[in-house]
Amino acid sequence: MPEQLNIAVFASGKGSNFRAILDAITRKHIRNAHVVLVISNNSDAGALVIARENNIPTAHISRKQFASDEEFNNALLSTLTVYNVNFIVLAGYMKRIDPCIIRSYRNRIVNIHPALLPEFGGEGMYGMHVHEAVIARKATHSGATVHIVDEEYDHGPIVLQRLVPIADGETPATLAAKVLEIEHELYPEAIRLFAEGKANVDGQHVTITK
Numbered sequence: 001m002p003e004q005l006n007i008a009v010f011a012s013g014k015g016s017n018f019r020a021i022l023d024a025i026t027r028k029h030i031r032n033a034h035v036v037l038v039i040s041n042n043s044d045a046g047a048l049v050i051a052r053e054n055n056i057p058t059a060h061i062s063r064k065q066f067a068s069d070e071e072f073n074n075a076l077l078s079t080l081t082v083y084n085v086n087f088i089v090l091a092g093y094m095k096r097i098d099p100c101i102i103r104s105y106r107n108r109i110v111n112i113h114p115a116l117l118p119e120f121g122g123e124g125m126y127g128m129h130v131h132e133a134v135i136a137r138k139a140t141h142s143g144a145t146v147h148i149v150d151e152e153y154d155h156g157p158i159v160l161q162r163l164v165p166i167a168d169g170e171t172p173a174t175l176a177a178k179v180l181e182i183e184h185e186l187y188p189e190a191i192r193l194f195a196e197g198k199a200n201v202d203g204q205h206v207t208i209t210k
């Protein structure tokens, strides 16, 4: 059995992906993994409420609380160390992860993006902006992507991707809802693969074993 995943979830918003992951752990769809900590830059994040309801430790850590990037990143890293975190799940976390954290958790940070990367990613492409861009491009499909986080925005090796067809008259809001539903299946599935040691990162590729 691979090492147990001690997961820190980073979330800025309502936390529906976090909830889906937690449900999958409770249902034992994901074994060998626990969420040991939820970190948010936003003290009002729904994700923090969900964590408290489930007796999961929370930390509100925001750049604004610190005089420098270095102090901010040191606070993040030391909190992760205190909780013995060995895997980080970004679930609607709207801030950039500093390279020093990426180096400390190389190939151990995953993110979910609400489109089919490498299209519709990069700086400024988050939340509803993504769906607006997809509709404006008159794309026939969108989807969700789980990927490893590296030093470039929305760039690291892709773990799993799933397509969502775009219907006639689709709006950014209806598309967002459809993609989010897919995210709630895709993200727990990706985490299960890591927990079972079935997802291995090799350079720019992730190899999945059955």
Ligand code: GAR
Residues within 6 Å of the ligand: 011, 012, 013, 014, 015, 016, 017, 018, 091, 092, 093, 094, 112, 113, 114, 125, 126, 127, 130, 180, 183
């Ligand atoms: C999700 O759609 C996620 O893909 C997106 O924010 C939403 C968070 O929802 N993330 C990004 O855009 C990151 N670039 P949630 O808080 O309900 O999980």
